[in-house]
Amino acid sequence: MKKKFEVVGKPRRRVDGRAKATGQLRFADDFALPRMLHCKLLRSPHPHALVESIDVSKAARHPGVHLVLTKQHFPVPFGIMPVSVDEFPLTDHARHVGDPVAAVIASDEQVAGEALALIDVQYKKLKTISDPEEALQTPEPRIHEYGEQGNIHRNQSYEFGDVDEALAQSDHVFEDVFFYQGNTHLPMEQQATLATVEGDGKLLVTSSTQNPHYLHRQLARVLQLPGSKIRVVAAPNGGGFGGKCDPANHEMVVAKAALLLGRPVKIGLTREEVFYQHRGRHPVLMKMRTGVTKDGRLTGMHLQTLLDGGGYGSHGPASTFYTGVLTPVTYELPRFKFEACRTFTNKPACGPKRGHGTPQPRFGQEVQLDKIAEKLGMDPAELRLGIVTQPDSLTANWLKIGSTGLAECIREVVARSGWKNKHRKLGYGKGVGLACSTYMCGAGLPIYWNKLPHSGVQLLLDRSGQVTVYCGATEIGQGSDDVLAAIVAEVLGIDTGEVRCVTGDTGMTPVDLGSYSSRVTIMMGNAALQAAEKVRAQLAEAAAEQLEVTPNGLVFTQSQVLHPGTNKAISFKEAVEFAEAKFGTLGAVGSYTPPKPPGKYKGSGVGPSPAYSFSACVVETEVDPKTGWIHVPKVWIAHDIGRALNPVLARGQVIGGVYMGLGEALMEEQAFRRLPEKLSQALVHRIPSMLEYKSLTALDMPEVDVALIEYPDPNCPFGAKEVGQGPLLPVMPALANAVYDAVGVRIDEIPVTPDKVLKALELKAQGLSPRVGPDHFPSVPYPEPVFVVPPQEGGDGKETKREEKQRAAAAVV
């Protein structure tokens, strides 16, 4: 029998809150073991160089040194994606400053550091490639031997319907070039890993990783050990944001060292090393040509992107897709063409950061919509409301949209912010800007090809009444343990405090792919729901027998199993006892595999998701026309979450997204410095420190007004969609649009800084175009596009060969 929610939707203290608040929670670097040794990595001072020789003899003889490792200990490469297995734990080809070439394992960190200085490395310096345009112009030397050609890592082209035709038939075509600077995750916790060989001879690796499952697989590969001999424990992460998704060099190195020495070996990265491990936001140059009708409907878009990938593949093939594929999800876009190219450069590798590849085109699209609205004389909110995608529809690129609350999100922020009395009405120096966004609730496909479930959950109950839930998902601060406990508790009618979560441990828990792509609530949640419902059925059957009622008339509520018809009840603990007596040891498993995506063309695997979240945001700014200084007094944001399982945590995630988004919008830059080329070949990170990599602090945050919009999605547990990434996305374009509303200048690149505003104001005063942003998009050798007929034009989701397309066109004529 159904009951009112008792856990879901109620603001609750998170299950791991006490441990965090009291300092009892142990992060990876808090672990210590007897006889533990310490590891430091020797990193290349050159941005691009081959190791010609390496002499470790002095370092190995240094008192306190136990082991020195180099490339020769690691013949097998690794990489998060099967198509980009291009990293060695220690390399002989340094692709960026900070690429590790050797490791010392010693009695303590100080000794290890001293020994690093004794390693003699002879490098052969190679030409340095510092940005994508240089990479396109410089096919040799290749940073990697694989890839499309020269220093192009990935090159993609897709066309859904004839876009040229659509643009030709439009009332207006808007063409813009945007740039989005790279930035990094900046988690509070610096990565740390402890490896040891346990009593049973198996390797145990405890690490600050978001994805223990993928790390497990890559360790098995690099160490050439069966997976069953390795156990990976993901310690609770002190923030991840995508930076701890890739398996990392340091994890491989300490694992190898522990195996060779038979002693525990630990490493903790310095903050600077975290900047080198990076895998953050790709710098992306974008060109958008968008056709619109005079009444504000989109007819088609041609999007071109150029990504600066850095020195390794990382998640790059996916990142490249993501600079295009989610663009049609928010607004009806009948035809869509996107071309995307990722280049290698001699900088730390870029990868997934909160929003993975989608904030960059989202920024461009939402700023361009603001320009379109102005040109058409429309209110930007009304324009958007007129074109939002519909529930249960297919996009031009064959993504299935289920539920959507985007229109409600727009209406909500418009009402709450007083938009109609503010936009274009606040007077010079003050302004508001609006933008929207969408994000996936989990990637529809796993990172490596397989047909297995994406998430598994196991439940164990015993006569004490305790409920233990096991899942491979990882608590990275986002509240995944709380989601797990809440779903089980809701189904079983108990308090979340009665549920013990055992998570992120490949030796103990069923596989879950990890904490990335906003997949945990829906995938782990659905698996947990399935397991909990199986157990509840058993408990109900046993309880019904005792109460002499029918099982489906029972309600699990407030730690009781109650029959409302007769008011008979037994406690939850008694129900467990009866069930254990009746069925034997109680447990159940649940698993989740996302639905098959409708697209059938090659490459259609990136973008599909069981559900999409939506957000709308209004940012208010005060811009000083004399200095360009930007002040943000308030942000309003509405997020379509489907259902908030724990509103306290959900709001925290939204505010956290706004926080990170404002940092990106206003100041964050993973920027690099070249020295005068006559004097130096250096290419260094400008500011690898927490002080000088500028990011907002709590004191710098404006007030954030959060509205949670709840349209439960049938694909999601209790209807709950993601909230970890989506709310970041609209903040940057909303800020740029607000700056325009305040002082009438367009900053078509991120970050939007006072000097750019002042420069644009000066241009305006000179009667020139009041805009600061990229002035061109280079010629990129994109391939011939994969052509797919959009669903609205009668396609079948498969690629149409060019001849067929031409035949079809001829037939129409």
Added chain:
Amino acid sequence: MLRLPWFDYRAPRSVGEAVEILAREGPAAMLVAGGTDLLPNMKRRHQTPKVLVSLRGISALKSFSNGSGATFGSCLSLSDVVRNEKTPTALRQAAAQIATPHLRNMGTLGGNLCLDTRCTYYNQNQEWRQAIGFCLKKDGQTCWVATASKRCVAVSSTDTAPALIALNAKVVLAGPDGEREIPVENLYKNDGIDYLSRKPDEVLTAVKVPDGWKSTYWKLRRRGSFDFPILGVAVALRLDSSNQIEAARVALGAVASRPFLVEKAGEFLKGKKLTDEVIAEAGELVANRAKPMDNTDMDLYWRKEVADDFAGYALRELRGDDMRDTRLRYARYLP
């Protein structure tokens, strides 16, 4: 994590004892008070002193006295300075905008005055500096900010110094031959490496601040929460009963290797009232002396361009304009 290099630690109980240790150990010894600047710098191997002489155990350096003018012991924490009701406005505003609450609790007034000069090519760890072949300030031959420069152009980043220069304050230096008092502006030299006139065997023991100045300090930085200054403007005025300026002292920080007095602005303001025109002209005079280098945060030309605005904020505040909203955009915490 980054580890400190090895060093010997001394904890003298008196200034005399500290001076003695300094004289005996020579340049290999360094003073440490709060350690908030020196210890991180040592981790990055900017300084690798053989001996650290701690001033924390010398209670005399934590004293405060108030007669005609105020005397601050050099080891008063920045939080002490902020909390003290007798602290002149510019000094309190400067101290309150340094770093974060934790660091202000540890960092001292004397430490902030002696703060190492900063540069984006220098405030990096050893491996980073190795990757650029080091720089003129430490271990290298080239100044990467101005490759033709023979002089290191690292930037003075102390907030309290410009405030104290405007306030016409003096510092007391104790050495083997006794004490000497010098104006705060004379403590500094325009050289990013040899930036202090303090002799290696001297201890900065106290700061003496005269009464009678109406003062303010404005700090420009990326974040209003914490950051080193990229421009500091301090102004102190003596006004007569009709609000005419009897004397004016304007000082700039973070635009050269030393903080300095802008004499021309002070002379210009003397005998005038703070009209909008006077403020604008004074702002120009101040901005003309701001010659920032590309060695700290934010765009160089922008920093130069907003100097007159900042001087204007300071003067308008002293005129009595309500500048609280403007202040809150650049400083999220003010006592």
